[in-house]
Amino acid sequence: MDAFFSEVGWQGIFVLCLLVITLFFLIKEILPIEITLFSAGVIPVILGITPVDKFFKSIANETIVTIAMLFVVVKALELSGVIHLLAKKILPKTDNCQPIYLLGFPGISFFSAFFNNTPIVMMIVPIIRQWCLDKKINPSKFLMPVSFVTILGGMCTLIGTSTNLIVNGLLSEHFGYSLKFFEIGKVGVICAVIGISFIILFSKYLVPSRVDPALNLSKEMQKAVVEFIVENSEFAGKTVREIDEKFFQGQCSILEVIRGGSTTHAPTSQMVLKENDHMIILGDINKIAKLHTINGLKSVADPKFKFDHIASHYFEYTIPANSNLVGRSLKGIKFRTRYGGSVFAIYREEKYFYGKIKDQILKAGDVLLVLSSKEHKEKKTIDPKEVFSLSPNIEIPIFSFTKAFLIGSIMVVLILLAIFYTSMMIASIAAAILAIALKLVSPKSAVRSVNWNLLITIIGGLALSSALEETKIASYLSKIIFPFIGKNPHVIVAIVFIITTILTELITNTAAVLIVFPIFFDLFKEMGMVTTDAFIAMSITIAIAGSCSFLTPVGYQTNTIVYGPGGYHYTDFFRLGLPLNLIILFVCSTFIPLIWSFY
Secondary structure, eight states: OHHHHHHHHHHHHHHHHHHHHHHHHHHHTOSOHHHHHHHHHHHHHHTTSSOHHHHHHHHTOHHHHHHHHHHHHHHHHHHHTHHHHHHHHHSOSSSOOHHIIIIIHHHHHHHHHHSOHHHHHHHHHHHHHHHHHHTTOOTHHHHHHHHHHHHHHHTSSTTSOHHHHHHHHHHHHHHSOOOOTTTTHHHHHHHHHHHHHHHHHHHHHHSOOOOOGGGGSOGGGGEEEEEEEEOSSTTTTOBHHHHIIIIITTSEEEEEEEETTEEEESOOTTOBOOTTOEEEEEEEHHHHHHHTTSTTEEESSOTTOOOOSSSOEEEEEEOOTTOTTTTOBHHHHTHHHHHSOEEEEEEETTEEEOSSOTTOBOOTTOEEEEEESSOOOHHHHOOTTTOEEOSOOEEOOOOOHHHHHHHHHHHHHHHHIIIIISOHHHHHHHHHHHHHHTTSSOHHHHHHHSOHHHHHHHHHHHHHHHHHHHTTHHHHHHHHHHHHHOSOHHHHHHHHHHHHHHHHHHHOHHHHHHHHHHHHHHHHHHTTOOSHHHHHHHHHHHHHHHHOOOSOSSSSHHHHHHHTTTTOOTTHHHHHHHHHHHHHHHHHHHHHHHHSOOO
16 A cells, blocks of 8 residues: 555545546436536646646647537538438338348448437437338337447548547557548448448347337327418429429328419329419428428418528427417517517417418417527527427428538548548548538537537546546556456457446446546556557557447437437347447457557
8 A cells, every 4th residue: 555655646546536436426427427527637637636738738639629620510411411311212111121221221330430420310310210100110120220330330430439539639649649540440340340230130139119109199290281382493394293202202292282263182193383383282390391491482471581591490389378479460470570480380279270371360379380590599589478489499401412512522521631631630620611611501500519518528538537647547557457467469459348348338438438548558558568559459449349338328329319219228228239249349359459469
C-alpha cells in the first residue's frame, strides 16, 4: 500500500476513487452520462490534478470537431430524402419479407459505413415500422436486426461510428498516428459480412415477436383527406396510374376529380388529369404533407402558403375546451400569420374537413394538421391555452435528385480528401461547409443536428483519461492486468475485446473506450508491444469491441432507439446479441493478430 501511495500520491488515490464512483454512477444511471463524465473530467482540473491546458486540449480535440461536422453532413443526407426513397423501393408491396433480409439489411449496413449510424436508424425505423403495421407484421422481427446491421456497417470505415473517431483521436494523441479511412475495414468488413449473414439466416428464429399496440388501432387516425388544384404541375397530362406510381407509391389515392361542374367519383387508373382539375386525395398524413412541396399543385385549404423545400415541418395541434379559438374561423384568427403555419386539414369526430376550410368554425377537440417552413418555438409562438401540441415537430425529408447527387458528391470529396490529401477533421469541415453553402441543410438545422450531449460526453471522457495518465493510475492498473494476460496475441486481443465490450454494455460505448484506452495503451508499453502495428491492433480491437453492444438495449444508441418501437423486453437483445458478440470476438481474435504484428 505504501508503494502504491508513493507511486501515485494522494492525487492518484483520489482519481482512482473518482473512477470507481464514475463507473457506479454510469452503471446505475444516477445522472445523465454527459453530466457524469463531464463532472468526472472537470473535478481533477479544479483540484489542480490535471493541468488546465490538457483540459482545453480535450475541448479543442480534432475528434470533437470531426464528429460535429459529420452530424451536419448526415443531416443533409436525411433532408435529401435518399434514405426514405431507397427504403420505399426495397420494402416489398406484399408481405414477403425476403427483400428486407437480402437487400435491406446489407444496404442499410453499407450506408452506415459512410454515415453515422444513429440518424440512419432514426430515419429507417418509422418507415419499416409503418410497413409492418400496414402488412399486419410485428415490427419487432426487423427493428433489432436493423440496429445490429448498422452497428456492423459502422465497423468498416473510420467515420462509420463516433467510437471509431474517438479511438482514432486517442491513438493520435498518445502515439502520433492516425488510422487511415479504410484501415479498420481490414477486419471490420469481415465482421460485417459474417455478422450480417448470421442475422439474415437466424434473426427470424432468435428475435422474439412482440405485438405492437398500433396494430390494434384504427387506421383512420393515420390518414387525412385534402383537396388540391392541378395547375401547371407534373400531375397535368398524366394518368391516375402514373401519378400513383411516381408520387403516391400506394400511400395515397384520388377519391374524386372535379372538372368544371362535374365530379368523377373513384376515377379509373386511365383517367388523364388536366390543368385546373380539383383532386380530393386520401392518404398517409406524412405523404399528404409532402405533396404540398410539388410545384404547381395548390392546396385549396391555403392557396397562398409557400412550402420551403429545405426546411419543411409538420405538426398536429388540438384545441382545448377553454381556448379562445373555439367558435372562430382560421381566417378570422389569421392562423398562418399568428402561428407561422398552414392548416391543411381539420380532424373532428373521426372525420376530416378539407378544401376551403378557412371559414370552418373551430370547435373544442378539433385536431389541426399544420405545415410550416420553420420549426415552431412553442414557448414563443404557441399559447397552450389556445392550442395544445399533440405531436413533436417533424422535419419532412423531401427527395430531390439534385440534392441526392450533391450529397453523394460531397461524400466522395470527403473520402478522397481524407484518404489522399488532409486529415479527417479538415475533410469533414469542408464537407459540412459545402452542404450548407449548397443549401442542402439550413444553418439552423445544421446547428440543431449536432448531438451536443455526445460532444460533452467525449470532452469529459478525454479529460478523465488525462487524469488517469497524469496520476499514473492507468499505468498502475495496466500492471495489475499484466500478469494475467500472457504473450499470445490472439489471447491479448480476446481479453482487450471482452473487457471493452463488457464495459460498453454497462456504461455505453463512448464512456467505455475513453476509460479503457489509456489503461490498455500503458499495458502494451509494459509488455514491450510498442510497434505501430501493435498500437493499431489495440486501437481497432477497442473500437470494434466498443461498438459491439448487442446484449442490452442501453449500451448503444441505435439499440435504445428501436427498444420502444419494437416493444422489446430488456432480455430480448441477449438472444440474438450473445451469439453475434461471440462471432465478432472470434473474428477479431483470429484475424487482427494475422493482419497486424504485435512484436
